[in-house]
Amino acid sequence: MRIGVPKERVDRERRVALVPDVVRRLRAAEHEVVIEAAAGLTAGATDEAYVQAGATIGDPWGAQVVAKVAPPTADEVARLGGDTILVGFLNPLGDPGGLEAIAARGATALAMEKVPRISRAQSMDALSSQATVSGYRAVLIAATELPRFFPMFMTAAGTVPPAQVLVLGAGVAGLQAIATARRLGAVVTAFDIRSAVKEQIQSLGAKFFEVEGIGDAEAAGGYARELTPEEQQLQREALSVQMGKSDVIVTTALVPGRPAPKLIPAAAVEGMRAGSVIVDLAAEAGGNCELTQPGETFVTDNGVKIIGPLNLPSEMAEHASALYARNILSLIELGFDPGDEVVAGATVVRNGKVV
Known part of the structure; x- marks a missing residue:
């Protein structure tokens, strides 16, 4: 041939x-x-x-x-x-x-x-191979942009606490983001509406964030199903509290061919402290953050940096x-x-x- x-x-x-x-x-x-x-x-x-x-x-x-x-x-x-x-x-x-x-x-x-998401096609799964690159790169971007350390430091001048990282979505990109953030010494919490990934998250040393009232939401092909309006509201309310505690948020929630679900409302960004960073890997599909501007980086009035990278694997x-x-x-x-x-x-x- x-x-x-x-x-x-x-x-x-x-x-x-x-x-x-x-x-x-x-x-x-x-x-x-x-x-x-x-x-x-x-x-x-x-x-x-x-x-x-x-x-x-x-x-x-x-x-x-x-x-x-x-x-x-x-x-x-x-x-x-x-x-x-x-x-x-x-x-x-x-x-x-x-x-x-x-x-x-x-x-x-x-x-x-x-390419179907079946066992015999795993070696051909290009979405997964490229998502691995995206998840890794997203955390490096966040670590560079964050005006704080990722790991805990104990110095003569005092102890510097580790960064608090929240990863939204635990597919291939999310799991790689978790692993990379943990390697850099951050304390990591991860959320996914598919309960089947809980053990994978915990195996990487991260805490699984659970939202009461939302059952397992895994659909065909391993992707997440679309939540009902009631479930979306429960999710937003529960996550907003955790977002306010986070130094870095990496969002990875994306299903090919669909607009990205809005997981971070503008009100949640307002509750984050100055210097915090959001890296939105779903930017090409509109973004998981309500304020994401695809392909752009900007700082909100309260000092939160929102990054909407495009085609990270190419970097x-x-x-x-x-x-x-x-x-x-x-x-x-x-x-x-x-x-x-x-x-x-x-x-x-x-x-x-x-x-």
Whole structure:
């Protein structure tokens, strides 16, 4: 099979779909790999490294499989062939027009965010691999922006108490945020409406914050179901107290294709002390905080800094690309049999038709 990797051209995207180590494994399996010139430079992979791994530097768009990270631009869609299989993050729920454009070319497309959340597809779960990067990076941002220490310090001048960190949402990003904050010495409390994650939170050394009156809210696929208005009110009231005690809040509550739930009302931000930091990982979907401005950082009148980062994995492009490339490798190794449940679940366009 011939596999092509274009250079990513959208703003903020520094990752690449395949890294040299994965190219080497594909070549060992007798696949041909074509990398566009300079495709991996922003992720720390030179053209020379790709060539040494067995790739060819050239035009990737004539390949049978084209692997990308970000959704294709209009110019890139125009280069798709009728027998091309496009693989990448395609935002199928947020950009149905993009799928129609791909379909008009007669191509087939698999969206990495639609890979089923089943055991045999774990190695292809790109949402999880990239969420790991986001959760880690979010805490580093918070630690940099917070005008206080994360760990407790005992000095001749007195004892400095540890930072109080609240993590909202205990999916992959949330669990990584918990682990990272604990490594830095913070006291961590975490909240999730899915009771099944309580043991995972506690195993990382964090306290599980429980809200009375809300039962288990886990839906299909491991995501959280939407709460009723009454449950949302109970949640807001209970969390507002904990938010007022927190130096840092990291929010990660997000379900693909839906607006982010508003977990932090403006009134709760008003109750936080000056210098506190909120890092909202759901900013791209509107934010978990009522005051989040996607892609912006601002300080409220009472001195709380609210950060709404976009595409955090791209800020750690080298390792984010390495993880993503392994997801792509696993999918290629599986093959593209339309009857396979993983392939069928990820396919959003097949032979020119949106499915």
